[in-house]
Amino acid sequence: MELIWNSLPRLFDGALLTIEITAVSVALGLLAAVPLALLRLSHNPFLRLPVYAYIFYFRGTPFIVQLFLIYYGSGQFRDTLESAGLWIFFREAYFCAILALTLNTAAYTAEIFRGAIQGVPFGEIEAARACGMSRGLLYRRIILPKALRLALPAYSNEVVFLLQTTSIVSIIALLDLTGVARVIIARSFEPYKLFLAAAVIYLVMTYGVLYVFKKVEFWLSGHLRERPDDSVKAVVVR
Amino acid sequence: MLRKIFATTIAALAIALIAGTASAEMKKVRIGTEGAYPPFNYIDSDGKLQGFDVDIANALCAAAKLDCEFVVQDWDGMIPGLLAKKYDAIIASMSITEERKQKVDFTAKYYSTPAKFVTKAGANIEITKAGLKGKTVAVQRATIHENFLQDNFGEVIEIRSYATQDEANADLAAGRVDLVLADSVALDEGFLKTDAGKGFAFTGPGFTDRKWFGDGAGIAIRKGEDELRKALNGAIEQIRADGTYKNINSKYFEFDVYGG
Numbered sequence: 001m002e003l004i005w006n007s008l009p010r011l012f013d014g015a016l017l018t019i020e021i022t023a024v025s026v027a028l029g030l031l032a033a034v035p036l037a038l039l040r041l042s043h044n045p046f047l048r049l050p051v052y053a054y055i056f057y058f059r060g061t062p063f064i065v066q067l068f069l070i071y072y073g074s075g076q077f078r079d080t081l082e083s084a085g086l087w088i089f090f091r092e093a094y095f096c097a098i099l100a101l102t103l104n105t106a107a108y109t110a111e112i113f114r115g116a117i118q119g120v121p122f123g124e125i126e127a128a129r130a131c132g133m134s135r136g137l138l139y140r141r142i143i144l145p146k147a148l149r150l151a152l153p154a155y156s157n158e159v160v161f162l163l164q165t166t167s168i169v170s171i172i173a174l175l176d177l178t179g180v181a182r183v184i185i186a187r188s189f190e191p192y193k194l195f196l197a198a199a200v201i202y203l204v205m206t207y208g209v210l211y212v213f214k215k216v217e218f219w220l221s222g223h224l225r226e227r228p229d230d231s232v233k234a235v236v237v238r
Numbered sequence: 239m240l241r242k243i244f245a246t247t248i249a250a251l252a253i254a255l256i257a258g259t260a261s262a263e264m265k266k267v268r269i270g271t272e273g274a275y276p277p278f279n280y281i282d283s284d285g286k287l288q289g290f291d292v293d294i295a296n297a298l299c300a301a302a303k304l305d306c307e308f309v310v311q312d313w314d315g316m317i318p319g320l321l322a323k324k325y326d327a328i329i330a331s332m333s334i335t336e337e338r339k340q341k342v343d344f345t346a347k348y349y350s351t352p353a354k355f356v357t358k359a360g361a362n363i364e365i366t367k368a369g370l371k372g373k374t375v376a377v378q379r380a381t382i383h384e385n386f387l388q389d390n391f392g393e394v395i396e397i398r399s400y401a402t403q404d405e406a407n408a409d410l411a412a413g414r415v416d417l418v419l420a421d422s423v424a425l426d427e428g429f430l431k432t433d434a435g436k437g438f439a440f441t442g443p444g445f446t447d448r449k450w451f452g453d454g455a456g457i458a459i460r461k462g463e464d465e466l467r468k469a470l471n472g473a474i475e476q477i478r479a480d481g482t483y484k485n486i487n488s489k490y491f492e493f494d495v496y497g498g
Contacts, residue, residue: 075409182314185380
């Protein structure tokens, strides 16, 4: 117990890094995912197939392999990367972790959005067209907002998965929550206590993510709830 | 059909049991090793365990008349795995230190070599607090070398801890870290003499301070298992005396790794 108590400050530092890399990768991945989903749905094979291949690769290989390829793989091509001025990025484990996580989550998220876009009821699209909306306007006002709502439950899953996946970055010597736990275990030889403590912190973080998504879902589903009853209010005022 | 399979299985189990009791005089001992620490223990291209530790382990088992079986385990789970009874002894170049002695017992040492830093040849880094200030040092996690860095240079350097020594070496070769600290022989044979180690060299003195580096590499066993400890200690003396140790030593090294 004393060991866990004394380790808490360091575990929290690790948890902060976990939150940071999760947040950055989620944000970047989300930015990339929307255009990727649209390209994935394109009728032009030159646009669709490369995106399809990218998504297939990142969904079809384990994250640990992707991370190793980017981290140790880039080490092999140091000269090429240096002449391209990119080595200063690939030199950093932090950058490699963010890059791998972003590419990974963007692939999954794009696929979630693709499903959601295809799930928008055709009647709504038809109605928009009947109103004379252009293609751009149709996507901006009807399809994308509706798809976002449809995608939300599956997307919250993806964010939770990504949070757990970040634990793998400890293998490239980053001190995230798992990494810190491992460093402390190295000298205390108490894996159960430390990993249990780390598990509790992961649970709390996951709860935080779920809570945020619950709030967003509530906010986006206003039109599905009953209106507040105006007449009751009127009686009170009177 | 099912019944037939069942009957055959029972018969096979019975035979195995009888055979098992027949060889019960040979005590079964499972030995934990890492398999990622050349030249002491590594897995060769055919997927077989090789190395100085493995040869020594086999020689010790023959001398102590033990029926040994190897279990491969990642380094940072080595002692927890022993305590969880996944194996009965660790023969994996584990140094005998006070910190570890609080959790496990050790036999006498079976070799002892100093720790050294490796850096780019001609980098001219002085191994002092001032000289190392701001440097990044790679090390294997849960090693005496990690402890030594934390305790002596923790405030002035950035320590990067890797699961295996090979990964630490790879990041030195890639230029992501400035130095690596590890056992001098493991660095020499496992890195400097390989293609990846070209252009790198030892720097600074060899470290042997007992407080961190202990009394050389020994065999770790669970506390209280004195019978096994005595058997292994006897076996170490025996292979030292009968020339087996010397043969294994010269297969890997040009000098005596047993140390003074």
